[in-house]
Amino acid sequence: MAITTGIVGAAGFAGIELVRLVLRHPDLELSIVTSNELAGTAVASEYPGFVGATDLAFASHDDPALDTCELVFLAVPHTAALGMAPRLVAGGSTVIDLSADFRLKDPVVYEQWYAARHTAVELLEKATFGLPELFPDDLVRAAAAHKMGEGTLVACAGCYPTATSLAAAPAVRAGWVVPGGVVVADAVSGVTGAGKKASARTHFCFADENLEAYGVATHRHTPEIEQILELDGRLVFTPHLAPLNRGLLSTVNVPLASDAPLDAASIIEHYRAFYGDSAFVHVLGVGEMPKTSAVAGTNNAHIGLAVNERARMLIAVCAIDNLGKGAAGQAVQCANAVLRLPESAGFDRAAVPV
Amino acid sequence: MAITTGIVGAAGFAGIELVRLVLRHPDLELSIVTSNELAGTAVASEYPGFVGATDLAFASHDDPALDTCELVFLAVPHTAALGMAPRLVAGGSTVIDLSADFRLKDPVVYEQWYAARHTAVELLEKATFGLPELFPDDLVRAAAAHKMGEGTLVACAGCYPTATSLAAAPAVRAGWVVPGGVVVADAVSGVTGAGKKASARTHFCFADENLEAYGVATHRHTPEIEQILELDGRLVFTPHLAPLNRGLLSTVNVPLASDAPLDAASIIEHYRAFYGDSAFVHVLGVGEMPKTSAVAGTNNAHIGLAVNERARMLIAVCAIDNLGKGAAGQAVQCANAVLRLPESAGFDRAAVPV
Amino acid sequence: MAITTGIVGAAGFAGIELVRLVLRHPDLELSIVTSNELAGTAVASEYPGFVGATDLAFASHDDPALDTCELVFLAVPHTAALGMAPRLVAGGSTVIDLSADFRLKDPVVYEQWYAARHTAVELLEKATFGLPELFPDDLVRAAAAHKMGEGTLVACAGCYPTATSLAAAPAVRAGWVVPGGVVVADAVSGVTGAGKKASARTHFCFADENLEAYGVATHRHTPEIEQILELDGRLVFTPHLAPLNRGLLSTVNVPLASDAPLDAASIIEHYRAFYGDSAFVHVLGVGEMPKTSAVAGTNNAHIGLAVNERARMLIAVCAIDNLGKGAAGQAVQCANAVLRLPESAGFDRAAVPV
């Protein structure tokens, strides 16, 4: 029987991609989508790609139908989930949170970087971090709790942390980083990463034909990546914006210890073993580098690996769709895990080729 | 049981979109994909969007496995299908031809516009024209022939003819065109319409940030549109190129006779009745105009309608994905019709929303 | 001695392009640029392309320095110029108005299309229409008035009217249009044409990879084109949006009378004679069609011509930069004419090649 599903904040870019994924998911039934700003508007009116595909209209966030959903996705700005999640979890729902509110384990760090008090520390302690390939056991525990009838919350990893960590983790966890070494991640995102709000940054005429760095040394995904990779204070992360819709490429420079391998072939073999069980993460061969266009619209991550031997540096490059594996796709993947559905349920395996 | 399927010319843009559609089609099994240029290359190596999705490699066009396919798509340049189709049809296959070789009913017209002799006139006479919403009976006949075990050939309509004719046909067939009146269609296509061949026209740096008309007064889709709409010598068709990948918008100006309706609401009602049975064609409401982004990656067509009352002109605008409803999608739709599969089998109903 | 110059509404897209053109103009000295919204902000802070090029900051619209300017450009929304222009003209300034307020000769037509009362009818009657290639004598008269010390107002033609009229005028004025015939203009613009205001329409993620028509049968440039070409009620004009910054292409379909020429070569010869004196309008050869990229950043217009003989239709295609010849460039060209400066003063002749 289909699982009743709600999406809060469904009019934003991550939210609307969730709408698409849930609608095509064989085991989920989309009951309610909310947007306070667009309450009453048909989804297909705001996003005409849904003409003929759904008659749903946006409801407001406080619509009581949400409480009857077995599965709820929260695609809301940070601090908003703090107010919504505890009640939903207490009511027994499986809550998949795409906001930043439950990602950082330490509420002090949250308060430093997000300039807001964490008002749901109790739930934070029980929250599951949603990056399935790197923390599979956490999702197994959440699935067990769900099976016992408990409400659960999964805090999905952010887009930059996902790509950057997938690129670096197999090397970092193997102990290949030189002691005290700093990992440098330069990442580039398409403009959907800047959100739906119309602004100078997202104006076509300012984004088109332009490249820029932003949030340099201050981006809020920094502590999240440090937490995932256990690199306290040893990560330099610089995000950039480029003129495309979807796609995120993270180029991660990992300084290699003296006993780490230096040949790409061995490193690729190690990465492939590390991701052996994954349906979504694909490690490319020697001399191959990922393209974001090859993962757009999917939940896939492609990783390319090369070594600068003279500088003893591993260059690990990961491409994802920032709205797919970086947001809505990962959220559905986490839901599949908690609900014990097939990992690939609801996903296309191939990207649109061109 | 799955229908064994082959795609000839699978490395081109229409061909590779067919690969994607056939792989996800519940009733088709992709047995062979061919490309003389790339024979031996893995599909996922040339198009990395297929990494993890298929292990198929391109075979050459003369691979004998083709002859065992129940269903064969020909995504080849014009004149190439002339040589391949007769043998496949004679062998009992259902051939869905995306080339221009069997679209024009009159071989003399073909020879005028394509500067090539038509060497398969016998098959041309039996060929079915593939534009299901406008010529449904032809596909019913082809399905009946297929059921009798006969080979069949469907010549799918081209991208510009599809969008232009879907926009104009309900008005034209209602007899609304002023006697002797000329229909003006100005259409704009994304660059995938120019094909995979690297050239000055398809070079990023020449196509980016540029708009241009091409093939003015000489484009080969002109006689095809005239044939569909029965507008002998009374069509002016001008195609344009714009900097995007997928998408085709045709703005069709239909001069209205004195007894034709002039209010958009009535015209929309007529169009909706005309397309009432279609899963793919959607007629928008008063004041709404289609966006190509809302149909990208799908087999959908969106139509918007407005009237310039002073000039008594209907402006009918149709948006399709030139590789979807304009090529590979329409081909699969035609295959579904001939094989008596559900019309929507293999298709997503919603486009990627952003 | 340099002519003191002010730009009102300098922070918009047409305004800021004027800033660039005036700064590089050998005979003009930019004294003041205004923007109520950005008053106090440095130009180079809002538009970093001016870092190192000017230290000017935006002033407010009511800054008294404006009144001391010999030359004032108004790059303001319609109705705003109605309030500003009369005082400036009365003060003896040469006012070059880029708004729509003084373009339509008949205030009744203005009030119909712009839903606003025309409050400066006296000035409207004396205003000069600014489309130098088609109305050169008007500018000669304005120059004479200026020489006599009188204030003058030039109402520059809009972007779509400029491209469309340059394409059609030589044929229309030659009497080649079939009696009662309707001219169909389908035009495509880059997103700078939609202005600086951040909105769903100008959001990168909605404009990118999309084509659409807008303002169908209702666009306010329609009566202006009809006025220029004297085609009362016999023009169908449909604007479209495509994903590029600068560029406007108008494809104009002119139905030819029985005594009009049908061969492209003769028509091109006529057009070249018509534009013989122009520094900016270039008529391309047989088989050549214009590209907007070839005129971006310039004041040039390129025109290509072809004939559909069977339908007796001339297809005249004109490419301009909507911010150049379609706005700021034309404004400077008009200023040059009134001030008796060389026609090309301040302009580059070549576009950036790629």
Place this chain on the structure above:
Amino acid sequence: MAITTGIVGAAGFAGIELVRLVLRHPDLELSIVTSNELAGTAVASEYPGFVGATDLAFASHDDPALDTCELVFLAVPHTAALGMAPRLVAGGSTVIDLSADFRLKDPVVYEQWYAARHTAVELLEKATFGLPELFPDDLVRAAAAHKMGEGTLVACAGCYPTATSLAAAPAVRAGWVVPGGVVVADAVSGVTGAGKKASARTHFCFADENLEAYGVATHRHTPEIEQILELDGRLVFTPHLAPLNRGLLSTVNVPLASDAPLDAASIIEHYRAFYGDSAFVHVLGVGEMPKTSAVAGTNNAHIGLAVNERARMLIAVCAIDNLGKGAAGQAVQCANAVLRLPESAGFDRAAVPV
């Protein structure tokens, strides 16, 4: 009197931008432009942005008119300049070489990275490296030699080396790099950087909506950057491709020594002092980061600076136009220096604003 100028390889992207810059240069007169492939074709026919701006046609490389030029730009692939430059210099010309043939001081390094023998070692020893802000004295010496009537050769720095070195040099030369520290430069280029040749890489449909790294750990600009910054084996350089025409952004991560400053304000002050005399390099303020759109079409470089204090890393970001300061602009700047013309002669100071 105007200086007679020739451009060899004028049909490529750097070459044609040189054509534009030389045509507008007040002191240079463009006598000859060559392209073996397009010999006989009018410049304005291949690049329609020059319609009305020049009547020149491409000549072949061996046209004797080249030998009479006082100034010759070589915009040819590597190894081609090896054969042309010695003769031209011997004839007394000032040769500005945009190829890689005379950039690397050590011919052994050249032969390693370019897989070709260096056949003009004598000239290499006398060649001037063309990156005026970092090596001004070399150009002073070249100017002195020119004044004595000697032929000279300037080997202009490449696009990535220019942006990367301008970002890093003030810190590196101040001794701020931690001993043994590795500098990590991740740079992104527009597609003009990939050249005019039509290929899969430059095909619109593969470049559009895509991000990728390329030449990872193998790009030929690596030894050039190491040479400029004297970072033997301590540079990791990864170039990326993004979907825009012009623009190059290099994000350079410089690990700071214990006695280096950590506050951005002090570092900016140091950089501004370092570049105090430059007309083209602009160091942005605290919290500001450069945009490539703000330098497109110019010879400007914008630099933004930030510090990650916990990781003791300086993040220096430089934006240039890869065809401007990264190629043709720098070449003209070098020519100006050798010929003792004003540094800014021929350049616009402002970029097109939007």
